[in-house]
Amino acid sequence: MKIQNSFLTDLLFAFPLMISIPLLGQNHHLQQVNFTSVKITDEFWAPRIKTNHQVTIPISFVKSEETGRIKNFKVAAKLEPGGFCSTYPYDDSDVFKIIEGASYSLQLFPDPQLEAKLDTLINYIALAQEPDGYLYTNRTIDSLHTHPWVGKKRWENDPKHSHELYNVGHLYEAAVAHYLATGKTTLLNVAIKNADLVAKDFLDKRLPYYPGHQEIELALVKLYKLTGNSRYLDLAKYFLDIRKGGNEYNQAHLPVNQQTEIVGHAVRATYMYSAMADVATLKNVPEYQAAIHRMWNDLINGKYYITGGIGSRASNEGFGNAYELPNEEAYCETCASIGNVLWNYRMFLMDADAKYYDVLERTLYNALLSGVSLSGDRFFYSNPLESHGQHERQAWFDCACCPSNVCRFLPSLPGYIYALDSSTLYVNLFIQNQATMPVFNHQTGIEILTNYPWDGKVQIRILDSNPVPYAIAVRIPGWARGEAVPSNLYKFADDNISKWKLRVNNKEYPFELSKGYVFINKEWNRGDEIELELPMEVRMVKAHSTVKADSGKIALQRGPLVYCLEWADQPGKDLWNIALNLQKGFEIIRDDSLLPNCINIKGEACQIEKFASDKCFEFNAIPYFLWAHRGKGPMRVWIPYFPSRH
Incomplete structure (x- = not known):
């Protein structure tokens, strides 16, 4: 196997943790900074990523052994006797996702x-x-007795249920991650051999079978960027272009560039839109760009939860009508939250607009993080905004896409903090870290010091830089500028907040906002510092009047975190018979009982049927992602309130 970037392997081993490896073909308006270049050092994310390495990845391997997922490969390889021994034909993909996550994790925690x-x-x-x-163990093991979802011929049933192309998409992603983490080509050789077969069957033979579960499209882009083989990029576009004549469930009801509304299965949708953003930029396809902008606007204007979750219906694991946002019935699949992060990240790379990171951050800190327990060994498949006590995280699922997706996403998080173009370094997430990356053809060392999301103070320091001028673009979150979300779906009910502040080398900087960023242009030297202070008052959020489920209710937010009331903090109280007394205001308190440095919100709530002082009590709200860690019981995000000036 020949990698066309001749210097790639040398760089990988010379600077395994500190250098951003430019991937061939990566000509987005903005470029990612590889996760290998950034080391997270905070007390919020670093422990979660370490738990992922020590707990989530190992138990995912154990569960894959117990459920036959790994044995399927041994049987297909004729290393063991037997038949297909797991539940679904897409179970191969879970193994590939765990390999991807383990590969990312190896860069952070060397582990022989x-x-x-x-x-x-x-x-x-x-x-x-x-x-x-x-490569598809269900057919290879016994081609005459395949799963009912699998066609008699290769690929023919993929538009429905076989998941042959979905599986190998995750193979490609795992192979790229494994190569970048270890320099080994063992899995990459397997992926390239398979991708060449798929290209031969579809590009050369023009097979008409579009992927039933989108994933291979974005994976082919990754494989193209690594190898420089343009057939993989052409194949990604081919799969997108032949998508028509099907149904809304998997977004095949119309050609992708003619779709106007976000419909169907949420994970499939976000994976497809991620690929469209990649291909649109790399191959200059304005029709794709226009289509995914329409989809994004449709999502943010009426189909997006305040927690950043997406997908309101369990029946299709996806989208309903505009403003159809029930709370207890909310599906908000963990995989869909990961897909929403992937999509919004690519939209940002395409447009350089902070609004996409506003969406990404909300999803990341709330709906996505809720999907895995603090202990790293229990998972939510769906993440509702209300519960009567019937919900609890599970150790595993027959359809285990969410646990394996979590274990691959968390160690990749360092790659989402920064982005680059030829002369600008973008600071997008406020996570304490140290990083080294090429800016304006010079290696630059940078660190962020912060206790975010509990505290709004952020210090950005230049550790090492050649004295050359370039811009640092610092994102000012929408919530810090008085914008709950980049639409009118949710609004802050209060406007009496302090203003964010920014200083450079201890001096006020004459900034102008552009697409949510402050651009600071200067000659940067070692020791230069940017200080950002974000307002961290408790905010009250109200939904659009058309969202019936949230009528007469508010949600509480502080920084990027959405809060909830849970049974354990209101002992003896009926959460369905209370309302908040907004006139009393709110107090923040530190509570380390669930998580170090955690900030809770306190205020006054009263029984609904009689607003009297003897029926009132002090409520304690916790960050939404922490719910369901103390047993099963009621929880709610949207809470009624007594009439006031709001």
Whole structure:
């Protein structure tokens, strides 16, 4: 296998943690900073990422062994006797996702035992691959007795349920991550052999089967960026262009560039729009750009939860009508939250607009983070905004897409903090870290010091830089500028807040906002510092009047965090028979009982049927992502309130 970037491997081993590796073909308006260049050092995300390495990834391997997912590869490779021994034909994808997550994690936590485990597992996968490159254990094990979802011929049932292309999409992503983390080509060789087969069957033979579950499209873009093989990028576009004649469930009801409304299965949708953003930029397809802007606006204007979750219906694991946002019935799949982050990140790379990071951040700190327990060993599939006590995280699922998706996403988080173009460094997320990256053709060391999201003070320091001029663009979150979300779906009910402040080297800076960023142009030197102070008052959020489920209610937010009331903090109180007394105001308190440095919100609530002082009590609201850690019981995000000036 030949990597066309001749210097790539040398750079990888010379600077395994500190250098941003430019990927061939990466000509977005903005470029990502590889996760290998950034080391998170805070007390909020760093422990979660370490728990992912120590707990989530190991138990994901154990569960994959227990459920037969890994054995399927051994049987397909004729290393063990037997038949297909897990539940679904897409179970191969979970193994690939866990490999991807483990590969990311190896860069953060060198682990010879984990690396050896990956070597063994990759050997099983390579041996399970058929001679022409086909890899799909359900068919390879017994082509005459496949799962009912699988067609008699390769690929023919993929537009419905077979997931052949979905599986290998996750193979490609795992292979790229494994190569970048280890420099080994063992899995990459498997992926390239398979991708060449898919390209031959679809590009050359013009097979008409579009992917039933989108994923391979964005994965092919990653493979193209690494190898420089333009057939992979052409194949991604081919899969998007043949998508028509199907149904709304998997967004095949219209050609992708003619779609006007976000519909169907939420994970499928976000994966497809992510690929469209990639292909639109790399191949200059303005029709794709126009379409995904329409979809994004449709989402943000009427189909987006205050927690950043998406997908209101369980029946299609996806979208309903505009303003159809029930709380207890909210689906908000964890995988859909991850997909929403992937999509908004690519929209940002395409447009350089902070509004996409406003959406990304809300999803990241609320709906996505709710999907995994603090202990790293229990998971939510759906993340409702209200519960009567019937919800609790599970150790695993028959359809285990969410746990495996979590274990691959968390260690990739360092790559979302910054972005670059030829002369500007974008600071997008306020996570304490140290990083080194090429800015204006010079290696620049930078660190962020902060206790975000509990505190709004952020220090950005230049650790090492050649004295050359370039811009640092600092994102000012929409919530800090008085904008709950980048639409009128949600509004802050109060406007009496302090203003955000920004100083450069301890002096006020004459800034102007552009697309949500302050651009600071100067010659940067070692020791230069930007100080940002974001307002952290408690905010009250109201939904658009058309959202019936939230009528007469407010949600509480502080910084990027949405809060909820949970049974354990209101002992003996009926959460369905209370309303907040807004005239009393709010108090913030530190509470380390669930999480170090955690900030809770206190205020006054009263029984609804009689607004009297003897029926009132002090409520205690916790960050939404922390709910369901103390057993099963009621919880709600949207809470009625007694009439006041609001």
